Every structure is written in structure tokens, then in C-alpha cells.
Amino acid sequence: MTGPDLPPAALRLGIDREALAHNWQALDAMSGSAPAGAAVKADGYGLGVDHVVPALSAAGAREFFVAHWSEVPALLRHVPADQISVLHGLRNAQEARFALATGVRPVLNSLEQVGHWIGAGGATCHLMVDSGINRLGLPMADLGDEAIARLEVDICMSHLASADEDSPKNAAQLAAFRSVSSSVRAKRYSLANSAGIALGTDYAFDLTRPGLSLYGGIARPELADRIKQVAWPQAAILQMRDLVAGDAVGYNALFTAAGPMRVATVAIGYADGFLRCRGPGSALHKDGLALPILGRVSMDMIVVDCTGCPEAREGDFLNVPFDLLRNAEASGLSQYELLTTLGKRFDTTN
Numbered sequence: 001m002t003g004p005d006l007p008p009a010a011l012r013l014g015i016d017r018e019a020l021a022h023n024w025q026a027l028d029a030m031s032g033s034a035p036a037g038a039a040v041k042a043d044g045y046g047l048g049v050d051h052v053v054p055a056l057s058a059a060g061a062r063e064f065f066v067a068h069w070s071e072v073p074a075l076l077r078h079v080p081a082d083q084i085s086v087l088h089g090l091r092n093a094q095e096a097r098f099a100l101a102t103g104v105r106p107v108l109n110s111l112e113q114v115g116h117w118i119g120a121g122g123a124t125c126h127l128m129v130d131s132g133i134n135r136l137g138l139p140m141a142d143l144g145d146e147a148i149a150r151l152e153v154d155i156c157m158s159h160l161a162s163a164d165e166d167s168p169k170n171a172a173q174l175a176a177f178r179s180v181s182s183s184v185r186a187k188r189y190s191l192a193n194s195a196g197i198a199l200g201t202d203y204a205f206d207l208t209r210p211g212l213s214l215y216g217g218i219a220r221p222e223l224a225d226r227i228k229q230v231a232w233p234q235a236a237i238l239q240m241r242d243l244v245a246g247d248a249v250g251y252n253a254l255f256t257a258a259g260p261m262r263v264a265t266v267a268i269g270y271a272d273g274f275l276r277c278r279g280p281g282s283a284l285h286k287d288g289l290a291l292p293i294l295g296r297v298s299m300d301m302i303v304v305d306c307t308g309c310p311e312a313r314e315g316d317f318l319n320v321p322f323d324l325l326r327n328a329e330a331s332g333l334s335q336y337e338l339l340t341t342l343g344k345r346f347d348t349t350n
């Protein structure tokens with residue numbers, strides 16, 4: 001692109017690559033003798049494949065999982081095709097041909113998908129077996145099909161439904177997957193996501209597949225003191241304003257000033273993942289000082305109380321809270337949703 005340089009953005013997302021590498025190493029160590037891979041679907045859980053994949057690769061990750069074929073080109077800029085797996089598998093022959101042409105591995109999830117792969121002359125693939133989540137994966141009843149025996153399976157995997165809870169489902173899925181691993185021939189077996197890693201090395205098999213906790217999510221309490229915050233959003237003040245008693249702030253006038261106060265309008269809104277439910281009871285921060293959010297969150301703006309922070313000026317950047325565990329509890333959103341809704345307007349070139 002030619003033309004004038006774009007001025008600095010009003011939204012910044014600090015990505016702490018050292019924390020990301022630390023988190024991968026911590027999860028890799030907790031996986032015992034099994035190496036940890038990395039789930040990087042949904043643009044690296046919203047933080048940007050171009051930032052997280054090189055950092056995770058440098059830390060030692062060698063298996064990268066995305067959901068869609070549309071996510072593959074971005075990954076191929078950073079890692080070899082045989083380190084990339086597409087979890088949704090194959091919907092048709094065209095996707096099978098794309099997989100073969102690129103060398104990216106499909107995760108086959110049904111006998112129909114196996115048919116697409118064999119029909120295209122498929123080579124090494126991965127296989128997802130459903131051990132109780134009933135979402136995506138080959139039903140265990142189909143494992144005896146002769147087509148399965150014809151596959152050259154690298155990773156035979158399954159996915160835990162309730163690993164973030166102390167549920168009897170975890171042991172049941174572990175037992176089911178043990179029986180799968182004795183009946184399906186594969187080079188490697190893999191069961192655990194982030195929460196599954198924290199359940200212990202019984203769940204690790206030959207490879208683990210963390211996602212959330214790479215990016216700072218606390219998938220189970222056992223991870224709380226081992227995982228570091230990775231994403232640090234900041235937003236600029238657009239305007240300072242003085243209110244008098246009776247002035248109402250924002251759409252639908254949900255906040256009314258009881259007396260004189262000074263407020264700041266800040267350049268972040270629900271289009272940037274700061275969803276409406278994150279407003280009430282929450283605050284932005286400046287130099288450790290909490291600036292409570294007033295009234296409704298708009299698409300591109302929120303208003304905060306700066307009465308206790310007279311030095312705040314237009315143009316100042318405020319810290320947006322992003323402690324995933326605490327923010328999830330306060331908003332009712334999941335830690336996954338907090339990450340993947342961040343939006344595209346942040347400057348991440350830090």
C-alpha cells in the first residue's frame with residue numbers, strides 16, 4: 001500500500017511472548033513424557049496467528065491445530081505443512097485434494113470423511129474418535145469398519161467434555177479412550193486439552209493439545225500459579241468531560257451523576273470484545289487506580305469515572321482488565337469468549 005503512514009491506533013494489545021513461551025513450557029512439563037502441541041484455531045484464540053505461532057514454534061511446539069481449512073494459509077507462513085492439523089476434517093473431495101496437495105493433515109471424524117480421504121488416494125491422516133462428548137468424532141461403534149483398518153493414522157485422538165470440572169465423565173472417557181487405543185492402530189494417541197493436562201499424566205498419552213491455557217486461561221485451579229497472563233489490552237481516552245448532578249451517561253441513560261464528576265470517554269466497545277456484560281461493576285485502570293465504568297457499553301466507546309484521577313488527559317492510554325479467570329467470573333462470559341471476541345482493531349505490533 002502506498003500513501004501516508006497510518007497514525008498509531010487508539011487500541012493496543014500487548015502480547016507477552018515470554019509468557020506465551022512460559023505457558024507452553026509449563027503445559028509441556030505437566031504433560032510428562034508427552035510433548036504438548038498447540039491449538040491455534042480462531043486466529044490463535046483471537047491473539048493473532050502471526051504472533052502466537054512463531055512464538056510457540058520457537059518455544060518447542062511441533063503440532064498445531066486449527067478448525068477450518070480457511071485457517072491453513074496463515075499457518076503455512078510459519079510452520080511446515082506436516083505440523084498442521086485441521087480438526088473439522090473433510091467435508092468433500094475438494095478439501096481432501098487440498099490436504100494432499102499441501103501436506104496438511106486432516107483429522108477424520110466420520111466414515112463419510114474417511115471415504116473422502118481414501119477416495120482421493122489419502123496418505124497419513126489423523127483420526128478423532130468420540131469417547132463421550134457427542135460432538136465431532138467417529139462413533140466407537142464404527143471403529144471396526146474395514147475402512148478404518150486401511151488408514152495410515154498418525155494421531156488417534158479424542159476430546160474431553162468436562163475436564164474443567166471434577167466429573168466422573170473424565171475417568172469414563174479415559175477408560176473409553178484406553179480401549180480405543182488398543183483397537184485402533186496409530187503412531188500416537190492424544191486426549192488432553194488444557195484442562196485435561198491438569199488432570200494428570202494418565203491423560204497425556206503421546207501428545208497433549210492445550211489451547212486456552214497457552215493464552216493465559218486458567219482451565220482448572222491446578223493451573224492458577226503456573227500460567228501467566230499473555231494479553232494486555234489498552235485503550236485511549238478520546239474526550240474528558242465534566243458532569244453535574246443529574247447528567248446521565250450513554251445510551252438509555254443508565255447512569256446519572258449524583259454530583260459533580262469528571263469522566264473520560266474511552267475508545268473501546270463491544271466491537272472490540274468489551275461486551276455489554278463486562279461493563280457493570282468493572283473498571284479500567286490508570287497507574288493502578290481503578291476508573292469505574294459508567295452506563296452502557298457502546299460499540300466503540302465506554303465512559304469511565306475519572307473523578308479520582310485528575311491527571312487523566314485526552315490521549316492517555318488506560319489499561320483494560322484482562323485477567324481471564326476473574327473477568328470471566330465477573331461477566332458470565334467464558335475465558336474462551338473473552339479471548340476470541342477481541343476483534344480486529346487492536347494494534348498488536350508491540
Ligand SMILES: *Cc1c(COP(=O)(O)O)cnc(C)c1O
Nearest residue numbers: 039159193194195209210211212
Ligand atoms: C480447541 C481444542 C483443543 C484445545 O482446548 P483448550 O480447552 O482450549 O485447551 C484441543 N483439542 C481439540 C479437539 C480442540 O477442538
